[in-house]
Amino acid sequence: MLKLDNIQAAKMKIASYIYETPIIRLQGLDELLHCNVSLKAENMQKTNSFKLRGALTKMLSMPLEQLQQGVVAASSGNHGIGVSFAAKLLNIPATIVLPDTAPPIKIEGIRALGANVIQCKLAERQGVTEKLSLEHGYAIIHPYDDYDIMAGQGTVGLEILQQLPHVDAIVVPIGGGGLISGVATAVKAMAPHVKIIGVEPTVVPRYSESLQAGERLLVKEQKSLADALLPLQPGERNFPIVEKLVDAIVRVDEASIVSGMKTLLLNGKILAEPSSAIGIGAALQGILPVAKSDHVCFLISGGNVGFNQIQSL
């Protein structure tokens, strides 16, 4: 179970290791996005993504004995950077299992923090991770399907409510569901009138389809520019929370993900990774269920974009 208490405890636990990232009011985008636009800039977080919050919460909650054996994590990049950062802080070994398709900037970020990197096919990540755990005794730090991870990610929600008390809706990129289940739990407990809207790539609609079916479906592996939103199935612990608390899930096509990133950079002057600009893409596509007068907070989940990626826009 995940409760507001856990998220508040996580906040205390990790407060001295993370940044309270800024809320940025971007009036210049209001007309284009048909609402009052604010960003929660987790692209400016330490390690440049929110993932550090969950990784720290999890690892600071583990028994020392287990921790000292080392950790292993499957990741599309940012979770790996978060786990590596936390491992360096705690002086323990970390191994990160990445898909072949992970962007170079994320791989380099992990290596720079001293972690060991292993690459494999996207669908094999889980198996490789479990094998490493068995062989070396490493504890697995799951990227989303874990209550401590969710509690950590949920601290973003607490900050948004504090920094932007008049918020009407929060737009959250959704992959496995770790961030949105944490944020929704925090926000719905404290301000149930605030809408929580999840945004996923059209090509991997694991949440849209699972919610419609009423069970956790496995969707087909596909390429997407949103490299952090590739999980093929909702997390077991995340799905019921999303089902219960999230107001809507919308799907964004690849072209709108690019437009979202470009608009945010050229009009908004903010650099975000494609997976984080997806909410802006949804607004541009005109599919966000918000009113023109709503104060909408777009959760910009990460900013690990290489120079090559910017140039390829």
Added chain:
Amino acid sequence: MLKLDNIQAAKMKIASYIYETPIIRLQGLDELLHCNVSLKAENMQKTNSFKLRGALTKMLSMPLEQLQQGVVAASSGNHGIGVSFAAKLLNIPATIVLPDTAPPIKIEGIRALGANVIQCKLAERQGVTEKLSLEHGYAIIHPYDDYDIMAGQGTVGLEILQQLPHVDAIVVPIGGGGLISGVATAVKAMAPHVKIIGVEPTVVPRYSESLQAGERLLVKEQKSLADALLPLQPGERNFPIVEKLVDAIVRVDEASIVSGMKTLLLNGKILAEPSSAIGIGAALQGILPVAKSDHVCFLISGGNVGFNQIQSL
């Protein structure tokens, strides 16, 4: 004369036409820049630069009869965009005189606002502007050497003090001196302990050299990436204010201007034009007279950067 009163009056006058731009605390840059880093994000201002503040203040203070004859302005780009925006608002004709070297994005921005564009050599801008004024009866809107313009730009200073009351130093890009004289006048009147530091390109050191000489020197025309900071001589009305109120002027080389822009984009996740990233360049160069514990506000004066310019980094 420029006094706090004028700046406060300007604030009232233009409040409904401009954005109160955000202050962004960028903890992730503290270590790199050796201070506590905040930005005043005028790159997120309407027209994407602070110049609108001065243009509006000036034009909203002119007699209607004169205004309706139309206006002309010499500009490196952003002042032209500000004047064009204000002219469109007031439904009067505007002509903007730009140097051959103005970046395409700024020229397009002016044209999109319906103003007439004339291009000439940098050194000829003044002459061409005066000729147009004589021929057509256009009022000249000077980019910096005017008390109403300075009063408008000074409103940025009022906002900084209100949004960041514990600020220790404000770092301001300096060209002709319109922005810094307005900001210094506002800030030194309300919080004289706050340091005002001007930053200019090493290749056009008009303020450093003029302050040393005690008079307004004319420096040699040079190319600089900082296309908004090209004036060759301090403004007549600006110079005595800068001489009296500004604590230090530092000079930044071209390589550090590029590093400043890159650091702000890739580490800070903020897109600024070279002329605005120059303060970050100064900090990287290690020449800002601030202490590690100081809360430093970098005035990000504009964000009109084309995609080509980003790619050329």
